[in-house]
Amino acid sequence: MKIPPFAGTALAALLTLSPAAQAHKLWLLPSHTVVSEAQWITVDASVSNDIFDVDRPFPLQGLTVTGPDGKEAPVDHRFEGHRRSSFDAELSQEGSYRITLFRPMYMAFYQLDGERHRRRGDSAEALLREIPEGAEEMRLSEVMNRLETFATVGAPSDFKPVGKGLELQPVTHPNDLYAGETALFRFLVDGEPAAGVEVEVVPGGSRYRDNHGALTATSDDNGEIKLHWPQAGRYHLEAAYSDDRAAHPKADGRRLQYMGTFEVLPL
Amino acid sequence: MRPWLSLFAALFAGVAAANAAAAELRLEVEIPRMAVAEYHAPYLAFWLKHADSGEIVPLGLWYDDQDKWLKDLRLWWRRTGRAQSKPYDGLTGATRRPGIHSVDFSPLPALAELPAGDYELVVEAAREVGGREVVRLPFQWPATGNKTVRADGEQELGRVQLRLAP
Numbered sequence: 001m002k003i004p005p006f007a008g009t010a011l012a013a014l015l016t017l018s019p020a021a022q023a024h025k026l027w028l029l030p031s032h033t034v035v036s037e038a039q040w041i042t043v044d045a046s047v048s049n050d051i052f053d054v055d056r057p058f059p060l061q062g063l064t065v066t067g068p069d070g071k072e073a074p075v076d077h078r079f080e081g082h083r084r085s086s087f088d089a090e091l092s093q094e095g096s097y098r099i100t101l102f103r104p105m106y107m108a109f110y111q112l113d114g115e116r117h118r119r120r121g122d123s124a125e126a127l128l129r130e131i132p133e134g135a136e137e138m139r140l141s142e143v144m145n146r147l148e149t150f151a152t153v154g155a156p157s158d159f160k161p162v163g164k165g166l167e168l169q170p171v172t173h174p175n176d177l178y179a180g181e182t183a184l185f186r187f188l189v190d191g192e193p194a195a196g197v198e199v200e201v202v203p204g205g206s207r208y209r210d211n212h213g214a215l216t217a218t219s220d221d222n223g224e225i226k227l228h229w230p231q232a233g234r235y236h237l238e239a240a241y242s243d244d245r246a247a248h249p250k251a252d253g254r255r256l257q258y259m260g261t262f263e264v265l266p267l
Numbered sequence: 268m269r270p271w272l273s274l275f276a277a278l279f280a281g282v283a284a285a286n287a288a289a290a291e292l293r294l295e296v297e298i299p300r301m302a303v304a305e306y307h308a309p310y311l312a313f314w315l316k317h318a319d320s321g322e323i324v325p326l327g328l329w330y331d332d333q334d335k336w337l338k339d340l341r342l343w344w345r346r347t348g349r350a351q352s353k354p355y356d357g358l359t360g361a362t363r364r365p366g367i368h369s370v371d372f373s374p375l376p377a378l379a380e381l382p383a384g385d386y387e388l389v390v391e392a393a394r395e396v397g398g399r400e401v402v403r404l405p406f407q408w409p410a411t412g413n414k415t416v417r418a419d420g421e422q423e424l425g426r427v428q429l430r431l432a433p
Contacts, residue, residue: 024305026397063290211398211422 025050025202025260026058027236033263034175035153038092040076043099043149045082050207051236052261062103063087066094068157076231093159096175102146104165104251106251110135124248142246142254147204149261150174163191166241166256171224177264179232186223187239189256193223197241201227204234233267290409291432292378295373296390297425301397302363308362309394309423310336312343313372318385319403323347325356326372326388329363337394338426342401381408388416392423404429 029052032041048055057080065073071246074090091097106124112135121127124140131138144165152175161169168174172183187197197219202212217225221240229235239258246254298309304416313326325347330337334353340417348355357377359371372378386408393399400423404416418426 210400 025051025236025238026145026147027052027261028101029145029234029261030099030149030151030263033151034265035091037063037150038081038094038153040090041151042077042086042087042088044084044086051202051212052178052204052234053207056083057081057085060085060087060101063099063101065089066098066100067091068093069095070160072096076089076248087232091151091267094154096150096152096159096173098152098159099149102145104142104144104160106248107141107143108138109141110138111238112136112139113152117138121206124251128250132256140246140248140251140252142248143257145257149257161190161191163188164179165190166197166258167222167238168239168258168260174260174262177203177229177262178267179199179229179264180267182187182228182236183262185225187225187241187258188221188223189243190245193219194241195219195221195223197223197225197239199237199239201234203231229264232264235262235264237262268356270282277374278279291371291373292379292388292428293373293425293430294368294388294390295367295369295428295430297420297427298363298365298392299423299425301394303397305368305396305398307395308364309392309397310340310362312340312348312389312391313357313370314343314347314389315381316346316387316389317382318387324377325351326375326377327357327370328355328359330359331362336393336395339395339399340391341393341399342389345393373416388429390424390427392420394423398422400424401429406431 024047026047029044044054044059045058046054046056047058059080060078063075065075067073073092074087074130077087078087089097089099104122106133108119108127108131110131112132119127119130121130128140146165146167156173156175159170161167167184167188170187171186177183187194199217199219201215206212215227217227221224237260241256242253244253294313296311311329315324315326323346337348340348357375360373367369388404388406390402400420402418402420402424404418404427406414406416406429410433412433414431416427417426419426
């Protein structure tokens with residue numbers, strides 16, 4: 001299937017429908033992930049081919065920073081530049097913070113006058129009203145992308161699953177990752193362990209390599225994957241899943257994607 | 268007609284007439300099929316490097332007219348690309364899909380004037396959101412008989428074969 005190129009916006013990449021990993025990767029990159037006193041951190045957000053080298057910005061709608069007490073932490077200096085978006089987050093308490101960008105959407109695909117079209121929108125109803133008359137082969141799909149990273153003041157604390165879409169439930173804490181060790185992560189779909197989630201992990205610094213050097217894994221019956229960290233650095237993890245549990249009755253399915261940034265420290 | 272074909276025709280008309288018994292330098296290059304979610308045909312660059320002097324003779328460039336990605340042909344860019352501007356030297360043309368493609372560099376005026384010696388033909392491939400690879404084929408110019416030099420890429424290039432004739 002050939003899909004005509006989208007307008008080259010980062011939002012397009014955020015909404016791209018593909019079961020496998022995307023190469024124009026979206027990411028959040030925190031300045032610090034493990035700190036020993038309360039402080040502000042800064043987070044860059046970009047979509048790029050070179051992992052963790054900025055290229056294009058994207059809107060920060062749907063951003064939440066959740067503190068160890070389950071409450072939202074303060075965010076400051078939201079900014080969308082020419083090559084990246086950025087914001088600061090205040091880590092004022094001991095424990096772990098989850099930084100998430102989650103914006104469920106719907107996408108409509110249809111043919112009109114022999115040409116393929118697609119549209120996106122926050123509401124399925126509004127999107128359906130926008131479909132022009134005479135459109136054929138209309139297909140509606142729910143898209144749930146979660147973009148995430150973590151930071152911890154002092155000792156790591158646990159996260160409660162959100163229970164919506166595809167998410168990563170850390171068995172190994174995401175701020176307790178060290179080179180040479182193996183991490184265990186569990187993937188949940190709507191809060192339940194999900195088997196068969198395809199995962200791709202790319203080490204940062206791909207600009208300086210001739211290939212992406214991606215590690216791949218598929219979640220087992222418990223929704224779990226094991227990842228061995230060959231060396232210290234930042235890693236981009238991307239997981240994808242699809243099912244037919246879209247909320248809107250006219251949607252034929254759901255595409256779920258999880259994109260996380262993990263920092264592995266040397267010991 | 269692709270731009271390089273017209274260039275090819277123009278060059279061929281001029282050079283072949285003047286140099287009917289021109290030596291032959293043809294390349295067959297395989298672009299491997301990739302099982303990836305997002306595929307872009309690779310950009311390819313071809314050039315000769317004189318073994319002793321290191322002098323570069325650009326032979327060609329396959330790209331999609333987007334200068335943005337030319338820097339990803341990192342070796343070509345450093346050796347010759349960054350000192351050029353459109354139209355790039357040699358036989359330029361559009362990117363090719365996976366498969367075996369052949370290109371005949373024989374009509375290039377630069378070859379008619381190429382001093383005798385040891386050379387490498389260098390092929391570099393760079394694929395957007397994919398990898399990059401360089402393959403080198405050493406040969407002597409002019410060829411003393413019909414010769415074939417072959418090298419195999421590992422990722423971005425398959426078999427690369429150079430055919431020479433005096």
